[in-house]
Amino acid sequence: MKRHPLDQALDLAHSDLQAGHFFGATSPDYWNMVGPFGGMTAAVMLQAVLRHPDLLGEPVAATVNFAAALGEGAFEVLAVPVRTNRSTQHWTIQMSQTGADGKLHVTTTGTAVTALRRETWGTNDFPMPEVPSPSAVEPMKIGPKGVEWVRHYEMRPIIGSIPSRWDGSGEASETRMWLRDAEPRPLDFAALMALSDTFYPRVWLRRATPVPIGTVSLTTYFHTDAALLAEVGTGYLLGRATGQQFRNGYFDQAAQLWSEAGALLATSSQIVYFKE
Amino acid sequence: MKRHPLDQALDLAHSDLQAGHFFGATSPDYWNMVGPFGGMTAAVMLQAVLRHPDLLGEPVAATVNFAAALGEGAFEVLAVPVRTNRSTQHWTIQMSQTGADGKLHVTTTGTAVTALRRETWGTNDFPMPEVPSPSAVEPMKIGPKGVEWVRHYEMRPIIGSIPSRWDGSGEASETRMWLRDAEPRPLDFAALMALSDTFYPRVWLRRATPVPIGTVSLTTYFHTDAALLAEVGTGYLLGRATGQQFRNGYFDQAAQLWSEAGALLATSSQIVYFKE
Numbered sequence: 001m002k003r004h005p006l007d008q009a010l011d012l013a014h015s016d017l018q019a020g021h022f023f024g025a026t027s028p029d030y031w032n033m034v035g036p037f038g039g040m041t042a043a044v045m046l047q048a049v050l051r052h053p054d055l056l057g058e059p060v061a062a063t064v065n066f067a068a069a070l071g072e073g074a075f076e077v078l079a080v081p082v083r084t085n086r087s088t089q090h091w092t093i094q095m096s097q098t099g100a101d102g103k104l105h106v107t108t109t110g111t112a113v114t115a116l117r118r119e120t121w122g123t124n125d126f127p128m129p130e131v132p133s134p135s136a137v138e139p140m141k142i143g144p145k146g147v148e149w150v151r152h153y154e155m156r157p158i159i160g161s162i163p164s165r166w167d168g169s170g171e172a173s174e175t176r177m178w179l180r181d182a183e184p185r186p187l188d189f190a191a192l193m194a195l196s197d198t199f200y201p202r203v204w205l206r207r208a209t210p211v212p213i214g215t216v217s218l219t220t221y222f223h224t225d226a227a228l229l230a231e232v233g234t235g236y237l238l239g240r241a242t243g244q245q246f247r248n249g250y251f252d253q254a255a256q257l258w259s260e261a262g263a264l265l266a267t268s269s270q271i272v273y274f275k276e
Numbered sequence: 277m278k279r280h281p282l283d284q285a286l287d288l289a290h291s292d293l294q295a296g297h298f299f300g301a302t303s304p305d306y307w308n309m310v311g312p313f314g315g316m317t318a319a320v321m322l323q324a325v326l327r328h329p330d331l332l333g334e335p336v337a338a339t340v341n342f343a344a345a346l347g348e349g350a351f352e353v354l355a356v357p358v359r360t361n362r363s364t365q366h367w368t369i370q371m372s373q374t375g376a377d378g379k380l381h382v383t384t385t386g387t388a389v390t391a392l393r394r395e396t397w398g399t400n401d402f403p404m405p406e407v408p409s410p411s412a413v414e415p416m417k418i419g420p421k422g423v424e425w426v427r428h429y430e431m432r433p434i435i436g437s438i439p440s441r442w443d444g445s446g447e448a449s450e451t452r453m454w455l456r457d458a459e460p461r462p463l464d465f466a467a468l469m470a471l472s473d474t475f476y477p478r479v480w481l482r483r484a485t486p487v488p489i490g491t492v493s494l495t496t497y498f499h500t501d502a503a504l505l506a507e508v509g510t511g512y513l514l515g516r517a518t519g520q521q522f523r524n525g526y527f528d529q530a531a532q533l534w535s536e537a538g539a540l541l542a543t544s545s546q547i548v549y550f551k552e
Binding site for chain 2: 060063065067082083085090092105106107109110111118119121122123124125126172173202206207216219223224225242243244245246247248249250252254256264267269271273274275276
């Protein structure tokens with residue numbers, strides 16, 4: 001049986017050297033123009049935590065910093081539970097890759113918090129916007145050649161689709177879209193981490209100008225547990241992303257991901273380098 | 277001449293052992309109920325980066341994870357530039373404190389990105405809300421006894437002040453307030469980091485119920501450079517914070533800080549534990 005491309009991309013072999021030390025490789029399925037899709041790199045970082053033998057609970061927060069370009073091929077990930085409390089666990093994560101000089105270099109840093117969660121009072125103060133149902137929205141055309149990862153997501157943009165003309169005419173930076181894995185796969189935490197980074201750069205939308213960009217840091221908060229993920233299953237998520245401030249080479253993006261039933265599953269922020 | 281309490285709280289002595297290794301101590305001026313004000317701990321973490329002899333550029337992003345309670349007294353901070361590129365630098369940061377067992381334990385983890393920034397196109401997609409001027413808003417009464425840090429900020433809440441009755445009547449989780457250091461001090465990056473954590477817990481406002489809470493992870497993005505900070509000087513900032521999702525023991529908060537002139541200086545997110 002053929003494995004789902006996301007499961008292949010998340011595949012990590014546990015080393016014998018140290019608990020939480022894993023070997024993996026970049027996936028051609030989730031290739032971006034000049035490196036892997038950052039959301040997948042973030043998902044692999046989280047996966048190392050989830051695969052650790054001493055894991056306590058489920059993810060609450062994860063931050064991933066893209067320190068250097070990740071090249072095609074093998075990498076290592078080290079996830080360390082630096083502090084384990086009664087109901088929370090704090091992680092540091094590093095991804096490294098052997099460089100042209102034959103030495104191992106850090107490409108990606110991160111932290112995560114996992115926790116045993118208990119039922120409490122709760123409410124959603126950021127309700128899902130009113131939007132047409134997924135079937136009423138056209139799927140996005142496949143992106144530019146070489147951007148393989150986009151083919152592995154089904155994206156149905158409602159507002160803020162990729163500009164059809166790069167004529168500098170942009171006026172707003174908000175996107176709303178239905179999205180899920182193109183090949184159905186039940187939602188899990190690693191998939192949700194990747195999905196939180198599927199919004200194309202806000203600066204392209206805001207300016208209708210395709211300047212060079214690169215995400216520098218991504219933080220995702222999880223407002224779900226395994227039971228709620230199971231309810232979502234292979235269903236659509238509504239994703240919303242908007243730029244906040246663009247200034248001197250960096251902009252930040254705030255994003256939310258709701259289940260089709262309106263549960264706010266994840267909230268996410270990122271800061272992105274842009275040229276010019 | 278008496279030093280500003282914030283400068284005293286940020287005071288770090290560089291150890292001879294390793295670049296980026298510092299000794300500091302908690303400040304009674306910024307004490308919270310059972311430990312230091314988390315914003316000051318975050319500011320000290322960033323300060324270790326800013327004091328590092330190999331620092332490149334200025335802060336773009338910082339994430340601080342509160343792994344364990346920090347006790348009164350001495351602590352150590354280690355800031356490591358794990359990757360230095362041409363115009364960006366990626367940092368890991370750890371704070372440790374000697375425990376009752378005589379051993380050093382990690383209390384706080386973090387990452388930061390600093391960068392040399394260049395002038396580019398820019399825009400603000402999250403304009404400052406229209407609010408009355410600082411002089412038209414009453415300063416907040418001093419908080420409960422033992423919460424020393426609040427006395428060192430001048431806060432003028434416009435909406436979403438701390439509930440005057442804890443009667444479970446809350447309906448919204450948004451606060452807007454003018455704020456600055458109570459004793460005037462020109463704004464810098466460490467002060468801005470601390471200011472991004474000055475909003476009292478959203479869950480108290482939303483429920484008008486003072487349940488136990490603790491910030492677990494805080495991420496702040498900086499949309500300013502030293503020149504813009506100098507323009508702000510000792511002026512007021514408008515702070516806005518709102519809850520997004522409250523569920524099973526955790527809620528997240530999104531915050532923005534504008535200069536009085538309307539420049540969006542920082543955007544921030546945090547996820548907070550709450551009981552019940």
